[in-house]
Amino acid sequence: MTPRKRQQRFEALLREHQRIVYKVAGVYAHAGADREDLVQEIAERLWRSFDSFDARRAKFTTWMYRVALNVAISHLRSAKRYAAEHLEPLDDVHLDTVADSIAAQPDAMDREERVTALHAFIRRLDALNRALVLLYLEDRSYAEIAEVLGISETNVATKLNRIKQKPRGQVGAAQTEGVGYGTR
């Protein structure tokens, strides 16, 4: 394949699946210039890593999630972002606040409020748990989540079950500070 054709093929794939780039950037960066920067960083890294993509080893979307998440986590970890995004740890108080605000007006809550609550929840997760939850929300199978993250399917199921079973506070044990990495 000529370099020109290779680039055309990449650009076609990128256009087809660009929502993945925007979704990942959306949960790892603030709105505005920071998010645009991250989108561009991901796109550039995807292109630079395209040579290593082997369709026999992974689906394009799986590979794309891996690259996008690796770039986004590194982006989040960088000192500048750490200072700007110094997130507090997700503990009982945080989750209770989110859950209580929803429980208080379950019927009155419009979509915007629910979306805000969802984003508040995601943004309080540490980098790895954020990736796990994002892939779950994106309706990826446990097998694909395991493939992207590099953990076992059992581990994915256990972590998600914990979050599902204990959504109001007890998830705190599975989180650390925003930029750090989660524990079990």
Place this chain on the structure above:
Amino acid sequence: MELDDMKRVWQEVSAKLDGLQSEYKSLRLDVRKNAAAPPLRRTGAMIWCELLSNGLMVVLLGVFVTHQEAARYIAPALLLMAASIALLASSVLQVRSLLQIDFGDRVVAIQESLERLYVLRLRVIKVTVLLVCLLWVPLAIVLARVISGFDLYSVGSGWIETNVALGIVAIPVLWALARVLGRAFERARWGRFLLDDMTGHGLAEARRRIAALADFAADAQ
């Protein structure tokens, strides 16, 4: 709101956004116009620069040693050469680690590789600061000889002994200073991180992240 409710909200919003193509500015590959620095670009550039400068240092010191006959110049040059070779070896290790990082690989594995590379760099920074403190007298002797032909030994052995002692004393002083200044530079990105690196806070933080990565990857009970 349960996680499954969140999933429904997410998919509702996603479906709406996916329908509005204008929400996603058509993503184009435009590397030349891209002002953002992808991860590792800056670190990678620094690692390659260090490899070249350490290699150059070894070569220049080799040339210096071969053109000297007096042992009093060869000895400090050999000390510097040994330090340069050690730093060159660390640069080679870093380049090897850097080249092995494939962002298309599994997230936990790549983040661990990045953290290990970071740990290696932090160690090199600490060792470099230590070497500068300990070897600045031999460096001054060689530089004075190369630049002006001046013989620093002629100043007297007292000068050399005092400065070697000062270099040794400088290590704990710098460490203490870094701890104090670390607080003052809390808002200055580069100052704070360099000082954190010197005091070992950065290293401790990186080790904590590696442990947390291993914990995340370990099968949950």
